[in-house]
Amino acid sequence: MHDTPAGHWHEPKAGQNAGFGSFKRAAMPYDRFMESEGIPVYRSIGARRMQDLPLAPWKRLGGRGTYIQLFGTEGLWGSYVVEVPGAGALNTDKHLYEKVVFVIEGRGTTEVWQDGETKRHVFEWQKGSLFSIPLNTNHRMINASSAPALLYCGTTAPNVMNVIDNMDFIFNCPYSFTDRFSGAEDYFKPKDDLEPDPVRGLAMRRTNLIPDIINTQLPLDNRRSPGYRRVEPFMAGNRFYLWIGHHETGRYSKAHKHMSAAVLLCVKGKGYTYTWPADLGMTPWKDGLSDKILRQDYEYGGIVSAAPMSGDWFHQHFGIGKEGLRVSAWHGPNNQRSRKAGKPGEQLIDAGAIDIKKGGAAIPYYMEDPNIRVEFAETLKKQGVESRMNPEFYDSTSSAADELGDVM
The missing domain is CATH 2.60.120.10 (Jelly Rolls)
Incomplete structure (x- = not known):
């Protein structure tokens, strides 16, 4: 026998598997x-x-x-x-x-x-x-x-x-990335011009500095909630992906699902986020699974991980302040759904903005858990804020339920 058996590998006997079977995750x-x-x-x-x-x-x-x-x-x-x-x-x-x-x-x-x-x-x-x-x-x-x-x-x-x-x-490292930093006099001059991002056609600004994202104007987007505004800053030639979005006062985001990476930073207002594993379904409160739902409350300077564990997670964001809710979502490099590696030229959809019944990953308001609407209304009342979640948003027969951009 070895004096230090842990330092030597032993071939398993018949009917046994090699290795420990269970192990602690190693530090990277x-x-x-x-x-x-x-x-x-x-x-x-x-x-x-x-x-x-x-x-x-x-x-x-x-x-x-x-x-x-x-x-x-x-x-x-x-x-x-x-x-x-x-x-x-x-x-x-x-x-x-x-x-x-x-x-x-x-x-x-x-x-x-x-x-x-x-x-x-x-x-x-x-x-x-x-x-x-x-x-x-x-x-x-x-x-x-x-x-x-x-x-x-x-x-x-x-x-x-x-x-x-x-x-x-x-x-x-002594290498200078002149393709990333040219040294131009106007390199850090804020640029306000909008253009469609080359992947999804969403509003994008090529600028290396935005002086004030708390109050900067954002273009209409409508993909997350009625009247929702959003822009993607493309900065310093980065692969690091982020965007800035704003939900109107008294309105909240539709739930949608994706894998981990996104962290939402609250830059105006206050609110809370619910997140739960997609395999719990679309109505976890109604189905008696509320103990498996995670919640994070935040105000200015707060952060929340949208999908905090492995696999797809539904998450939904609620602004409860009088100034609406403005967030900046940071995804890191090559993690956002539209930036992930895959077969070049493959046809994809903007799943987070498309309802589940149409093949996307978003839960329409009329299909969401009833608890969500009730709790939001009660919370706004306590804050002295009027709900602007119109009844037609929850009517599956109304065009407003699917085409939120038409309801301002």
Whole structure:
């Protein structure tokens, strides 16, 4: 016999299987990297307010921060919040992964430059700003106020680290991606022009900075709720996909299903999200399965994972404030349904915007669980907000039930 049998492989005997049978999931390189940074790692379905998450001193970046890995996003993309000290700055950063930044609180400037470049490109940001750091550029966040600033950052770090697993290369690669950052004077000048995105034809803005996504105008979309508005920012040549959407006051989104990746960030209003495994069906409350439904409440700065476990999950979003509900959905790279890999040229449908009875993945209002409508109305009443969910939305014989864009 071996003195250390655990260190040697043994061929199974007849009628036995090789291996342990059950095992603990191994930490990935990105998991180990987060733990090595010496700041908290927050794992959950979401958070009511990221402003309330615990922060710790961050030696590499400066300031204080915490990593965030919501359920369902593991290995798909990463995020963190970092506090820029009042009248101070973070350390210079540079990395071989994409980064998108939303300013939760504060105002300041960011400097961006390539290796060997003496000129620094500078732009300003404030509460509500959304911008992207070009791939592998040097950059530094500077606080223009005496109060701390708080930034929420989404990255493709897990995608890069879990393949390369060499931190020296990731943080010290000398290559300049001039196709991502040309150094043009107007690179960080906000651009308002709309165009159809090349995949689904939805409204898109090619801009590397939006000064204020809390109040920026959004074009009519109608795909999620009556009067719903939406735009996709295409930033810094990224594969990291995100959009900004707004539900009108007193109206809520139809439930729809897809696999994990999307995290919704509340940028205006307040509300709650329900999410449940698709195999529970469309009426889990009615069917006595309410104990298997997850709920996350949020307000400005809150986040929720739309599909927090494996497989398809239904999820539905409810704004209960007087200003409506504005969210930004972050999907990371190559995860959103229309951006996933597959056979090129294959015909797909915009399933999340098409009702289940028509082959899509959305639950029409008239097919949803009765509890949803009742609870929403009661919640609005407590908030002093009038419901604008017209009765015809729930009438299967009405054109308004299917063509929400005609009902404003």
